[in-house]
Amino acid sequence: MVSPFLFYIALIYLCTMKWIIFLNLLCFATNWAFSQDEIDVLRYAQIEVGGTARTMGVSGAFGALGADFAMTSINPAGVGVYRRSEFSITPGAYFQKNQAVFEESLRIKSLAEVTLYEAGAVFASLNRDKEKRWKSFNFALGFNRLATFSDTYEVNSRSTGSITERFLDDANANFINVFDTQLALDTDLIYSADSIGSDCPCLRDIQLNQPVEKNIIQEKRGAIGEFTMTVGGRFMKKLYVGVSIGIPLVSYNVTNTYRESDVGNAIPVFNQLVYTESLITNGAGFNLKLGAIYKVKKRYRVGLALHSMTTYGLTDAYNTSMEANLTYPMTNVEQTNFAESPPGAYSYGIRTPWRVIASQAVILPNFGFVSFDAEWLNYKQGRLEIFLDQFPTDGPYGEEINSIVQANYKHAMNLRTGVEYAKRQFRLRAGYAYYGSPYKKEIISVSGNKHQFSFGAGYLKERLSIDFAWVQTFKEDIYTPYQTNNYQPSVQIKRSIGMGLITAGFRFNG
Numbered sequence: 001m002v003s004p005f006l007f008y009i010a011l012i013y014l015c016t017m018k019w020i021i022f023l024n025l026l027c028f029a030t031n032w033a034f035s036q037d038e039i040d041v042l043r044y045a046q047i048e049v050g051g052t053a054r055t056m057g058v059s060g061a062f063g064a065l066g067a068d069f070a071m072t073s074i075n076p077a078g079v080g081v082y083r084r085s086e087f088s089i090t091p092g093a094y095f096q097k098n099q100a101v102f103e104e105s106l107r108i109k110s111l112a113e114v115t116l117y118e119a120g121a122v123f124a125s126l127n128r129d130k131e132k133r134w135k136s137f138n139f140a141l142g143f144n145r146l147a148t149f150s151d152t153y154e155v156n157s158r159s160t161g162s163i164t165e166r167f168l169d170d171a172n173a174n175f176i177n178v179f180d181t182q183l184a185l186d187t188d189l190i191y192s193a194d195s196i197g198s199d200c201p202c203l204r205d206i207q208l209n210q211p212v213e214k215n216i217i218q219e220k221r222g223a224i225g226e227f228t229m230t231v232g233g234r235f236m237k238k239l240y241v242g243v244s245i246g247i248p249l250v251s252y253n254v255t256n257t258y259r260e261s262d263v264g265n266a267i268p269v270f271n272q273l274v275y276t277e278s279l280i281t282n283g284a285g286f287n288l289k290l291g292a293i294y295k296v297k298k299r300y301r302v303g304l305a306l307h308s309m310t311t312y313g314l315t316d317a318y319n320t321s322m323e324a325n326l327t328y329p330m331t332n333v334e335q336t337n338f339a340e341s342p343p344g345a346y347s348y349g350i351r352t353p354w355r356v357i358a359s360q361a362v363i364l365p366n367f368g369f370v371s372f373d374a375e376w377l378n379y380k381q382g383r384l385e386i387f388l389d390q391f392p393t394d395g396p397y398g399e400e401i402n403s404i405v406q407a408n409y410k411h412a413m414n415l416r417t418g419v420e421y422a423k424r425q426f427r428l429r430a431g432y433a434y435y436g437s438p439y440k441k442e443i444i445s446v447s448g449n450k451h452q453f454s455f456g457a458g459y460l461k462e463r464l465s466i467d468f469a470w471v472q473t474f475k476e477d478i479y480t481p482y483q484t485n486n487y488q489p490s491v492q493i494k495r496s497i498g499m500g501l502i503t504a505g506f507r508f509n510g
């Protein structure tokens with residue numbers, strides 16, 4: 001069985017090389033940058049264990065166990081544990097409830113959506129020849145969902161400070177961006193101090209001490225779904241090894257709507273503004289995973305997996321618009337001005353950190369198993385890559401962002417543990433996962449840690465299995481809508497995320 005195993009590893013290597021070449025040809029741009037920053041680098045590095053309801057029922061603590069399709073994205077050696085071919089599919093639902101606090105004002109908003117978490121097939125081939133060292137050779141192909149970007153929040157507040165101050169600061173610094181400051185000029189939210197001229201210095205109608213009613217809405221959709229091709233086998237009696245290539249596909253859409261209004265008519269001229277930002281990001285990447293599982297004793301297993309960096313090629317498409325409702329003093333006529341930016345696009349690369357996952361599991365007779373995974377990664381390894389052949393002047397900007405990544409982020413440990421109880425055909429599961437903060441302590445005021453609790457159940461027959469899992473995640477974030485020289489508003493968000501998954505598995509040989 002050595003020859004076919006090496007043949008398929010060679011096939012994966014050749015496919016990887018072709019994918020690298022394809023990605024290098026994929027990304028082309030038509031305009032200039034729309035603020036790619038350290039947040040983008042972090043977004044694509046913060047993935048979770050995804051896949052079947054069985055794996056999620058123990059919070060992803062499956063690295064030393066195997067025989068589950070989610071192993072293709074955790075420890076590919078787990079594919080070698082299969083003794084029968086299997087197809088599985090996992091639909092599910094995603095629920096989110098956010099509590100957003102903005103300047104002592106609290107708003108709660110929720111969302112729900114149906115999605116696909118996993119679909120894949122494993123083709124098992126056992127070697128009955130006792131003289132051969134390779135006892136099995138298995139091949140797996142399919143999909144795992146690794147991140148969900150869907151999110152929503154809305155906040156209101158009445159306070160001093162206005163986004164027009166940012167536009168004014170930029171205009172007076174002669175930094176006029178067609179996606180924001182130019183729109184403020186076009187809609188008369190800021191205007192030249194010279195009544196007969198068009199150049200800055202500029203003025204605005206809203207003064208520093210004048211309160212305005214603020215309303216901020218953010219809507220996000222998207223995910224990272226990874227297509228995997230994996231080979232795994234058993235060598236002699238105790239060692240399982242595997243290798244997998246992953247092709248993660250990225251879809252990320254965000255719309256920010258920012259409103260300000262003069263509710264009490266206290267501000268001359270100004271009545272209301274609406275500023276809208278829309279961003280659509282699409283792209284793909286590639287990575288390589290290596291793994292091993294070793295049976296130290298009959299009922300004790302350890303696992304080790306190494307995930308290479310994921311190299312993404314991404315393209316942003318974006319536009320902005322601004323609407324201003326003003327009452328001009330000369331005519332006392334209310335007028336609505338509207339301006340829209342030209343469409344923008346920018347292509348770039350992102351590299352995420354390497355990962356190391358160490359696992360152990362104990363098989364308990366007449367009970368089930370207890371498992372534990374520890375994952376280490378260094379978020380400082382993340383990189384924004386500017387395509388200098390297309391944007392030769394943007395090199396310093398990319399270096400600046402990577403310096404911020406180095407300064408703001410750190411290494412982190414992600415810990416996962418789970419237990420399964422087995423009674424005849426029935427299974428009960430529970431798990432807990434802790435995802436460490438990527439931030440250095442002095443960067444943000446919230447912890448940045450993420451806590452995940454899960455439970456599940458399953459039913460196993462000869463050729464059919466049905467599994468269910470519920471996963472509850474709690475985390476906190478801070479969002480800054482904009483910054484000025486005098487004002488930096490922030491929204492603190494507490495998120496409660498629920499995922500319900502159902503996996504149907506069908507075994508078809510052996």
